[in-house]
Amino acid sequence: MSGPFVLAIDQGTGSTKALLVDRDSKVVARGQHPLGLSTPQPGWVEQDAEEIWQSVLAAIREAVSPETTGDIVAIGFSTQRESCLLWDRSSGKPLSPLLSWQDQRTLSLCEAVPEATQAMIRAKTGLPLDPMFSAVKAQWLLDRVDPDRSRSKAGEICVGTIDSYLIFRLGGEHVVEIGNSSRMQLVDLEKGDYDSDLLALFNIPRASLPRIVPSRYDFAKVSGIAPLADGTPVTAVLADSHAALFAHGAFQPGKVKATQGTGSSVMGLYDSSVPADQIDLGVCRTIAWQVDDIAYAFEGNIRSVGSTLVWLADFLGISTADLATLAASVPDSNGVTIVPAFGGLGAPYWDANAVGIIGGVALGTSRAQVARAAVDSIAHQIVDVLDRVLLSGLKVDQLYVDGGPTKNELLMQLETDLAGVPVVRPQTAELSAMGAAHLAGLGAGIWTLDDLAELLREGNVFEPQMDDLARQRQRLEWRRMVARSRGLSVHERPESREAERSGTY
Numbered sequence: 001m002s003g004p005f006v007l008a009i010d011q012g013t014g015s016t017k018a019l020l021v022d023r024d025s026k027v028v029a030r031g032q033h034p035l036g037l038s039t040p041q042p043g044w045v046e047q048d049a050e051e052i053w054q055s056v057l058a059a060i061r062e063a064v065s066p067e068t069t070g071d072i073v074a075i076g077f078s079t080q081r082e083s084c085l086l087w088d089r090s091s092g093k094p095l096s097p098l099l100s101w102q103d104q105r106t107l108s109l110c111e112a113v114p115e116a117t118q119a120m121i122r123a124k125t126g127l128p129l130d131p132m133f134s135a136v137k138a139q140w141l142l143d144r145v146d147p148d149r150s151r152s153k154a155g156e157i158c159v160g161t162i163d164s165y166l167i168f169r170l171g172g173e174h175v176v177e178i179g180n181s182s183r184m185q186l187v188d189l190e191k192g193d194y195d196s197d198l199l200a201l202f203n204i205p206r207a208s209l210p211r212i213v214p215s216r217y218d219f220a221k222v223s224g225i226a227p228l229a230d231g232t233p234v235t236a237v238l239a240d241s242h243a244a245l246f247a248h249g250a251f252q253p254g255k256v257k258a259t260q261g262t263g264s265s266v267m268g269l270y271d272s273s274v275p276a277d278q279i280d281l282g283v284c285r286t287i288a289w290q291v292d293d294i295a296y297a298f299e300g301n302i303r304s305v306g307s308t309l310v311w312l313a314d315f316l317g318i319s320t321a322d323l324a325t326l327a328a329s330v331p332d333s334n335g336v337t338i339v340p341a342f343g344g345l346g347a348p349y350w351d352a353n354a355v356g357i358i359g360g361v362a363l364g365t366s367r368a369q370v371a372r373a374a375v376d377s378i379a380h381q382i383v384d385v386l387d388r389v390l391l392s393g394l395k396v397d398q399l400y401v402d403g404g405p406t407k408n409e410l411l412m413q414l415e416t417d418l419a420g421v422p423v424v425r426p427q428t429a430e431l432s433a434m435g436a437a438h439l440a441g442l443g444a445g446i447w448t449l450d451d452l453a454e455l456l457r458e459g460n461v462f463e464p465q466m467d468d469l470a471r472q473r474q475r476l477e478w479r480r481m482v483a484r485s486r487g488l489s490v491h492e493r494p495e496s497r498e499a500e501r502s503g504t505y
């Protein structure tokens with residue numbers, strides 16, 4: 001094992017991971033620390049920021065040894081997005097729990113916002129008004145901790161995302177990485193800066209907000225965090241989903257990634273010259289990162305991907321591995337379709353009223369055909385997002401995949417067949433952490449951007465094999481079932497692009 005090394009820390013909802021990565025982009029040591037979630041009331045989801053900080057320290061202690069520490073040239077972070085907390089500027093002590101991105105307590109606040117204002121928010125931030133994003137969480141927290149905003153106006157209270165908090169605890173300034181900042185729903189995407197109208201709307205004083213900085217930046221130098229050497233620089237921060245895109249080397253429009261876990265984040269860069277209103281409302285616009293210039297991305301978040309497989313395996317009383325074997329034992333679902341709208345559909349439909357359905361069942365339907373329909377549903381939902389991307393005039397040349405469900409060979413073949421583009425599955429599993437490592441290494445001079453684009457990414461490439469007619473038939477049947485799940489008859493589907501863009505389709 002020989003240096004130089006980069007230390008990547010992936011601070012996610014379920015755990016904090018630390019990976020020690022060498023010049024060949026190989027993981028040479030790792031640490032991981034699980035994290036709790038609390039749900040004090042229905043729809044409320046919180047984490048403890050102090051516990052998260054301690055998990056970072058624990059993961060570092062596991063991954064770094066006295067032998068390797070001297071060769072660590074840079075540290076990079078990838079972090080969960082949107083989750084938000086308040087802390088005291090002078091002590092660094094949290095003044096609130098971390099309201100998780102999953103927290104729904106602010107739904108009624110969002111619903112009270114008039115439609116025209118919601119459209120303004122969407123146009124500026126690229127995001128639909130939703131309890132997921134930080135702005136309305138910060139408003140809710142400040143209303144309780146600092147109702148008259150006197151302390152936040154005076155800068156005594158810090159508002160921030162988890163990247164912002166961790167950098168602060170590392171001794172850095174009160175800053176937020178630009179990609180994470182774009183998930184706060186306070187940033188005008190075009191300007192890459194806070195928007196005064198949005199700050200006024202959510203009643204968040206500018207003095208309480210972190211300064212927005214590029215993704216490659218001198219965030220902090222560590223001090224007193226054994227076994228790290230004092231002075232080791234933190235040179236990179238990325239939002240986790242964006243970090244996975246970076247790790248795939250997807251630096252040009254057309255290279256799209258689909259991270260697949262519980263749900264899926266389908267994301268790719270688009271050219272900043274593309275007019276914002278050309279991009280279909282079924283997908284969000286966001287800032288991916290800023291290395292030199294700001295890189296913009298579209299993103300479609302699908303709610304149920306791996307969770308569909310977990311649900312069905314549980315329902316059938318078998319393991320997810322057995323479910324995958326069952327699904328692969330039949331040539332197709334024989335007309336069975338599952339639309340996994342557990343709690344509505346996310347991208348590209350954003351329909352909270354859609355209901356989950358299993359359609360096309362007959363007396364002869366087998367468990368294997370139902371299992372196959374569950375696997376099909378993942379590929380169809382990803383292609384639904386890709387269709388909207390194409391409809392927006394953007395390119396989809398290749399689909400890069402990562403996450404647990406992508407180990408399923410059948411799913412990979414279905415994704416390439418239905419998308420009609422090659423699917424690239426790298427060997428590295430921990431893409432978010434790897435993206436942070438790559439950007440940190442870029443900052444430390446280990447790699448150039450060209451090196452990163454060419455870094456050997458061993459893995460598998462799946463090529464489309466399905467004929468066009470079969471593909472169209474399967475897509476049509478799927479769309480029919482989605483329409484049913486949404487309570488629309490297929491004939492009700494508005495044909496015009498106007499209607500489609502208005503979100504009614």
Ligand SMILES: O=P(O)(O)OC[C@H](O)CO
Nearest residue numbers: 012013014080081101240
């Ligand atoms: O913590 P993860 O990895 O589930 O990621 C959370 C996302 O960043 C939320 O947008």
